[in-house]
Amino acid sequence: xxxxxKNWSGNPGTFAIWRESNRSGMDLTTVGADAxxxxxxxxxATAHDHEDLVAGLARxxxxxxxxxxxxxxxxxxxxxxxxxxxxxxxxxxxxxxxxRDLAAGQANGLSPAMLDRLKLDEKRLEGVAAAVEAVAAxxxxxGEVIDxxxxxxxxxxxxxxxxxxxxxxxxxxxxxxxxxxxALCLRTGNAVLLRGGSEAVHSNxxxxxxxxAGLEAAGAPAEAVxxxxxxxxxxxxxxxxxxxxxxxxxPRGGRGLVERVQNDxxxxxxxxxxxxxxxxxxxxxxPEMATRIALNAKMRRTGICGALETLLLDANFxxxxxxxxxxxxxxxxxxxxxxxxxxxxxxxxxxxNDWGHEFLDSVAAVAVVDGLDAAMAHIERHSxxxxxxxxTSDEAAAERFxxxxxxxIVMVNASTQFADGGEFGLGAEIGIATGRLHARGPVAxxxxxxxxxxxxxxGEARP
Numbered sequence: 001x002x003x004x005x006k007n008w009s010g011n012p013g014t015f016a017i018w019r020e021s022n023r024s025g026m027d028l029t030t031v032g033a034d035a036x037x038x039x040x041x042x043x044x045a046t047a048h049d050h051e052d053l054v055a056g057l058a059r060x061x062x063x064x065x066x067x068x069x070x071x072x073x074x075x076x077x078x079x080x081x082x083x084x085x086x087x088x089x090x091x092x093x094x095x096x097x098x099x100r101d102l103a104a105g106q107a108n109g110l111s112p113a114m115l116d117r118l119k120l121d122e123k124r125l126e127g128v129a130a131a132v133e134a135v136a137a138x139x140x141x142x143g144e145v146i147d148x149x150x151x152x153x154x155x156x157x158x159x160x161x162x163x164x165x166x167x168x169x170x171x172x173x174x175x176x177x178x179x180x181x182x183a184l185c186l187r188t189g190n191a192v193l194l195r196g197g198s199e200a201v202h203s204n205x206x207x208x209x210x211x212x213a214g215l216e217a218a219g220a221p222a223e224a225v226x227x228x229x230x231x232x233x234x235x236x237x238x239x240x241x242x243x244x245x246x247x248x249x250x251p252r253g254g255r256g257l258v259e260r261v262q263n264d265x266x267x268x269x270x271x272x273x274x275x276x277x278x279x280x281x282x283x284x285x286x287p288e289m290a291t292r293i294a295l296n297a298k299m300r301r302t303g304i305c306g307a308l309e310t311l312l313l314d315a316n317f318x319x320x321x322x323x324x325x326x327x328x329x330x331x332x333x334x335x336x337x338x339x340x341x342x343x344x345x346x347x348x349x350x351x352x353n354d355w356g357h358e359f360l361d362s363v364a365a366v367a368v369v370d371g372l373d374a375a376m377a378h379i380e381r382h383s384x385x386x387x388x389x390x391x392t393s394d395e396a397a398a399e400r401f402x403x404x405x406x407x408x409i410v411m412v413n414a415s416t417q418f419a420d421g422g423e424f425g426l427g428a429e430i431g432i433a434t435g436r437l438h439a440r441g442p443v444a445x446x447x448x449x450x451x452x453x454x455x456x457x458x459g460e461a462r463p
Contacts, residue, residue, distance in 0.1 A: 061166045065163065065189070067220075067221045068189045068221065069163070069189055071220065076136075079215050082220075083211045087125070087128060087179065088129050089210070093209075093210075094203065095120060097206035098202070098206075101202050102119060117174050131179065132180075140187065140188075141446050144160070155456065160453075162452050163450075164190055166193065166245065166246050170195045171194075172252070177430075178196060182194070182208075184448055186215075186220070191223070191224045192225055193226050196227070212225060237264065243266040248270055249270075253272075258274070268438075274386070277297070277416040278312055279294055279388075279391065280375040281314060281320075281323060284394040285393065287318070287323075289391060290322075291319070294308065295326050296415040298330075298332055299332060306418070307416070308415075310366070311323070312368075314370075316371070321343060328346055332364055333364075335354045336367060340367055350365050350366075355381075356383070376405055380406070387432070388407045407434075408440045408441040424442050424444075430443040430447070
């Protein structure tokens, strides 16, 4: 148990209560009246209180990260296997907590796609536990020698992968992120401070409690994985201001969340922007393949970031109607430009906001374009640089698309729903980074490391 920060200026014992609720996954709505009142009476109420709360959590996390540095590869893997087993053991509590979140989401009018992102069932929870175990089986990048050389001076120079330190992750809706992020950070020797969305608050607490139990059973520090014990937005602001305590922040959610983090953060940000994914059906596409890929890319799971949001049909593709029929028959609402509407009267007119929009629902924008150059120009105007695909049997067109479309993931003849770290063989992922610096595409183990130079000399002095 970590004691209160010596600079704590709120009510005595506040930080300790919050730390204990965070460490144990305690849900303050289900504990006894005395404890509930005591916690509520001491919740941070001012910006300074929130800053002290975050500082205390960060210092505990940094201390845990130093302990993680002493765990070897086998020790970290064992901790993750223990965490996976603990998730299975706690499945009843986790699913019960998730049912509470789903009921609240329905009462608050969440869309079917958002409810799908939130939902856990036995199969999905087994997938969460299996993903944690899969990360345990991955090669540990920490300590890897990136390159080694001998300078003209005779110095031996090496670049070595090391953990980033304490990572803050701010995310929305999907409770599996709690386990995925914890697993990836622990595997790379990083401590993590998680702040999930209010929609999944009960699920996140139950998953976190199981993870902590698993880590402790394996002898790993519980404070290596911490969950922010308040949904107050001011606590997020305190995380973003915690320069020198939190080494990097990763936002995972919609444009509003990502833009807020990027605008307000005083710590480095690894951005996961919304997934405005395009699929361009080229004139040389095979009709059955194009229909199958478009249908899967849009309708397999509409609420994930790799879902197709805009379909581009080449004006010279002879089976445009077949692709449109397939999507409409599957229950997808199509909103198109004038040329798309001319294909089928069931296509509704698209507004200006429908281009470059992440629907996360059974809705897609559709446009008819005059060839490869027009398709790439449309993508350049409206893409979020997440994932874009071409369907074609023309190898030259495919290679141009791969070379010239500037997205983190560019695909040929495949569904954009494959934009996933697990599908790429990376294990679980933190998200799809759409920027250009540090990491791009699915952020997994290597994306959560940095490096340092090691220099070995033999008595050299610089002339």
